[in-house]
Amino acid sequence: MTIVNIKKRANEIRTLLHQYNYEYYALDNPSVPDAEFDRLMQELIKIESDYPELRTEDSPTVRVGGAAVSKFEKVQHLNPMLSLSNAYSMEDLNEFDKRVRAEVGPDAEIEYVGELKIDGLAISLKYQSGVFHDGVTRGDGTEGERVFENLRTIKSIPLRLKQPIDIEVRGEVFMPKSSFEKSNVDRLANGEEPFANCRNAAAGSLRQLDPKIAAKRNLDIFIYALGENDLSYLQNHDESLQVLNELGFKTNSLTKTFSNMENLQAYIQQIHEDRPSLPYEIDGFVVKVNQLGYQQKLGMTSKAPKWAIAYKFPAEEVVSKILDIELTIGRTGQLTPTAILEPVQVAGTTVGRATLHNEDIIKAKGIKIGDYAVIRKAGDIIPEVVRPIVERRTGEEFEFVLPTECPECGSDLERLDGEVATRCINHTGCPAQVREGLIHFVSRDAMNVDGLGEKVVNQLFSNGLIHTVADLYRLRKEDLLKLDRMGAKSVDNLLQAIEVSKQNSLERLILGLGIRHIGKNGAKKLAQKFETMEQLKIATFDELITTEDMGDKTADSVYTFLHHTESLALLDELAQLGVNMKYKGPKPVVVAAGDNPFAEKIFVLTGTLHQMKRNEAKALIESRGGKVTGSVSANTDVLIAGEKAGSKLTNAQDLGVEIWSEEKFIEIIQ
Incomplete structure (x- = not known):
């Protein structure tokens, strides 16, 4: 031959x-x-x-399974993979329906698509000319990890589509119940700890550095949405699911479209009853507005789309005995009581601890040490004590009494007027607060130091190698090699990750400092407004209060932190150690509304841009008050067309949408 x-x-x-x-x-x-x-x-x-x-x-x-990798590459999502707002009752779903109708219009004929919320790991898949090209985890929604080789081992992911198109799709990788049971049998036979639940098993399998291990785990996937695409002719979400199925993707056959909320809620109840018999785990039900035009009109908040909501099934409840109540101290000094339980199975995992939130909750619920109590997982995730079973008391139970001194450092405890939290006031000398502050500093949303998780931070802290965040940048290889489970390669990787973190934009440092009331969004607003740490340090309270979305309480917290001697000394140390003190992202442009060609307009990007990346162009548009969507519709104001623009350009021309070249876009930006 x-x-x-x-x-x-x-x-x-x-x-x-x-x-x-x-x-x-x-x-x-x-x-x-x-x-x-x-x-x-x-x-x-x-x-x-x-x-x-x-x-x-x-x-x-x-x-x-291909060759093993040494670490996973971080990848920015072109369009964020946002989380969903939650509903915990049918009343919540009715309120969602009211909000949608109020914004879309009372006379609009709104349809909803109901989808099972698969308990797994969200993934973005990319295809070029119909060939599977890349795969990235959701991560924090804006940045994930490339797990392409592991995804190629999943047999329900097509390696070649039925059409040679460029497309991004999004789905949920999961481990079927049968695979979960078999994997645990194998792990126990090999003397390994069994997986706690299907979600953890799927996430752990997909993050194996050796794809051959992932290949043995028999993972599966359901595709539930389009990402970046040129299928601009689509009008409805259920239509897009049909197209995905025709291209060769596996979609969930239990997805249905409803013309009213009553029928949808009846279906949710049916799914809840059938939940135990499903071949995979689900942790809720997702409701989406079907019409894509209405989705665009509704838009999204900074955290979630306004056209979708996740209904969480009522939590499974079990009974366990409260053996003790333990106190932990967070990075702000807040004391959190935790119930120590007789181990019990809840929603697929063994639980030995459950949150009690604060002293007022313990008193309000009448909880005593020694009580038998009802335990559940809030949102199927966090174990909590619901209520004590008073009828089972024997008289040996006793009240929990909050101490007057910090259990970690012995300092006085304080409860401010108007707050439910009791705090240790020894902010710089309490080991627990220092340790938790270090863990927060290196976390994903803050300085994002790869490989420096909670266990490693605790190890470094307990061995006296770090006391402040500045000490992280003084770590030496010879000191790290003396620690348990610290080989030369892992030490080199850790030191390299710490070095890379020095180049982070200013907002990550602001968040990492752990200023009270400052979250991810507030840190970014401060960095955009003041641009450098030097400018932020000299800002007055009146200047801080003018920052977007900043109230009196938050501004006061920032001002107080930045005028504290120890804070200023720490910032000077970090600057001397080479940590970046400047904002590197796009600065919001203030333009009079009449002169601003971006304000309140909807943009679509298509084709290849040569002078910047698409996510950079998107950031520039949004910083000037515009909005970027993925598909062309009658609501689109401007299409920015790069090289090989494709069907989006044709559709925009048919609809009479204004079209800019990359050169015109840059000229207007400048």
Whole structure:
């Protein structure tokens, strides 16, 4: 057989295997026996072994797992993967419906799509010319990790689509219950700890550095949304799901469209009753406005879309005994009481601790040490004590009494007027507050030091290597190598990650400092307004209060922090150690509304931009009051068309949308 014929045969087999994979994993309707699939796979493996030059990136043989990686690369999402607002009752869903109708219009015929909320890990998949090209975890919504090689081992992810298009899709990777049970049998046989639940198992499997391990875990996926795409003709969400299915993606067959909230709520109740019999875990139900035009009109907040909501099923409740109440101290000195329980299974995991929030909650619920109590997981995640079972008391139970001194450092405790929290006032000398502050400083939203998690911070702190955040930048290799489980390679990676964090933009440093009442959004607003730490330090209270979304309490907290001697000394240390003190992102541009070509306008980006990345262009538009969406519609004001603009350009021309070239966009920006 000639090489031409061998290549032709290899392509024929790949086409057949892609089709059989789609039938088996997406449609659950195989057209050939497993033996025929295996025979063709073995034939293809032999051809690619004998002729490596004939192996393609979309070959079904890549699913066995590629080479291991040393770490996962961080990747920015072009469009954020936002979380959803939560509903905990049918009344919450009715309120959501009212809000939607109030914004869209009382006479609008609104449809809702109801989808099962799969308990797994959100993922973005990208295809170029129909070939699977990249895969990234949701991460914090703006930045995830590239897990492409692990995703290629999931057989329900098509390696080649039925059309050669460029597209991004989003879905949920999960571990089926059958795979979960088998994995735990194998782990116990190997002397390993069993997985706690399907979600943890899926997340852990997808973050294995060796794809061959991920390949053995039998993960699955449901695709639930389009990301970046050129399918601008689509009008409804359910229509987009049908197109995704036709392209070869696996979507959930239990997804339905409803014309009213009553029928949707009845379906939710049915799904809740059927939940135990499903072959995968779910932790709720997602409701989305079906019409894409209405989705664009509703828009989103900084955290979540306003056209979707996640209904959380009522939490499973169990009974356990409260053995003790333990106090922990957070980075702001706040004391949090935690119930120590007799271990009990709740929603798939063994629970030995449950939050009690604060002293007032303990008193209001009448909880005593020694009580049997009802335990549940709030939102299926955080264990909490619901109520004591008073009828089971024996008389041996006793009241919890909050101490007058900090259990960590012995300092006085204080409760300010108007607050429910009791705090240790020894902010700089309390070991617990210092330790928690260090953990916060290196966390993902703050300085984002890769590899420096809570356990490592505790290890460094307990060994006396770090006392302040500045000490992180003085760590030496020879000191780290003396610690347990610290090899040369891991130490080098850690020191490199710490060095890289010095270049972070100012807002990450502001957040990392742990100023009370300052969150991620507030830190960014301060960095954008004052641009440098020097300018922020000399800002007056009146200047701080003019920062967007900043109230008196927050401004006072920032002012007090930046005029404290120890804070100023720490900032000087960090600057001397090379930590960046300047804002690196786009600064909001203040333009009179009549002169601002971006204010309150909807933009769409398409094609290849040569002078900047798309996320940079998006940031520039949003900083000037514009909004960027993914598809062209009658609501679009401007299309910015780069090279090879494709169908979005055609659709914009048909709709009479204003079109800018990249050059015109840059000229207007400047």
